[in-house]
Amino acid sequence: MTTLDQKPARAEGRKDPWSQMLEKVGKHQDRQAYHALFEHFGPQIKYYAMANGLASHAEELVQEVFVSIWRRSCLYDWRKAAASTWIFTIARNQRIDMLRKMKRTSAEMPVETEDLWQIPGENEDEPVTSLHRLMSERRVRESLSHLPEEQITVIAKVYMESKSHQMVADELNIPLGTVKSRVRLALNKLKVILQDQNV
Amino acid sequence: MTRHHPDTLTLMEYSAGNLSEPHALCIRLHLDQCPHCRSRVDTLDSLGAVMMESQPQVDVSSDMFDSILSRIDSEPDITEKYISAQARRMSPLQKLLGDDLNDLPWKRQLGDVSVLDISEKFPGQSEQVVLQKLAAGGKAPAHTHRGDETTIVLQGAFADQKGVFNQWDFVVLNQEDEHKPVAVGCEDCITLSVLSAPVKLTGTFTRLLNPFIR
DSSP: OOOOOSOOOOSTTOOOHHHHHHHHHHHHOOHHHHHHHHHHHHHHHHHHHHHTTOGGGHHHHHHHHHHHHHHHGGGOOTTTOOHHHHHHHHHHHHHHHHHHHHHSOGGGOSSOHHHHSOOTTTTOOOOSOOHHHHHHHHHHHHHHTTSOHHHHHHHHHHHHSOOOHHHHHHHHTOOHHHHHHHHHHHHHHTTOSOSSOOO | OOOOOOOHHHHHHHHTTOSOHHHHHHHHHHHHHOHHHHHHHHHHHHHHHHHHHTSOOOOOOTTHHHHHHHHHHHSTTHHHHHHHHHHTOOOHHHHHHOSOGGGSOOEEEETTEEEEEOGGGSTTOOSEEEEEEEOTTOBOOOEEESSOEEEEEEESEEEETTEEEOTTOEEEEOTTOOBOOEEESSSOEEEEEEESSOEEEOSTTHHHHTTSOO
């Protein structure tokens, strides 16, 4: 999975190989590491763009995401997010930004995309490392492999095709309540559901 | 401090990038002040990353990496510019509304209530975005909601039948909720609300107060 000759990270809290590479880009403008990230994440981002209905702009989106990765890599902090999570949020923001710019001029957008959707670790003051963050991606990957297909399908539509719960319900021809309960069951397994909500 | 949080499904739609701009703003403002929800969103962002890697992959053109490199090389100080822009960055609220919420061109509605419609800051969005100010100790008339109303408290606190809502608390009201908010504490209570449909007044002020919160 990796072109790096370092041992893959096993212990909790260790950097995964992609995060190590992203850090090299940020610290040393390492183009070899940048290329490895491109080879790995470029095809994922292209699919993401296409699934979102941006087929004719898919390569443009990949390019924008990678330029953005280069530009802000010096702010990347592996203690705040795994590289793949960080890159996903950049892809998401660039996708939103592209759609906004298709509809409007920048003068018509007093609020920038990044004012609304944050990249983890940026504009945050807290200096402490959140162990939760380091573990979350690994935990999510493991939990996800145990989820029933019908739950994964719903989540994939929400994340990859930017469909609202209502749109997913319409498309799969199931009630909105069923969509919501599938998502809730899945998020429960992923331990995202708030335990102590006292409303 | 913050005790009323967004629902997990809403946070998921935020993480997936599917919320409208005004709704995303409400979430963002809450996240900035709520480490608990911030960490839930971190997990949800990881879910997005894992979903992305588990999908099919599509080959990119062979010359794309070279064009990315030439773009980067044509702008050698690309990173420095980004860092200095980040350092100058204002908070979203400050950017949108300036330094002092009390200084805005509030429109007095009736009694204790003032409003300011800021929908024009979100061109192309169908929702109405409204700031509401309830004078310290003041009461708002009873009303229900035709659609959903998402509210975040920006200053002070208010109380209604459901509890006390402090700064950065997040509230969603729908058709079933009739509420009669009262500003508590010694400060005016200022909220930001995103409305999918106009409010329906239930008290005696109906005629006078339309358009209170619309």
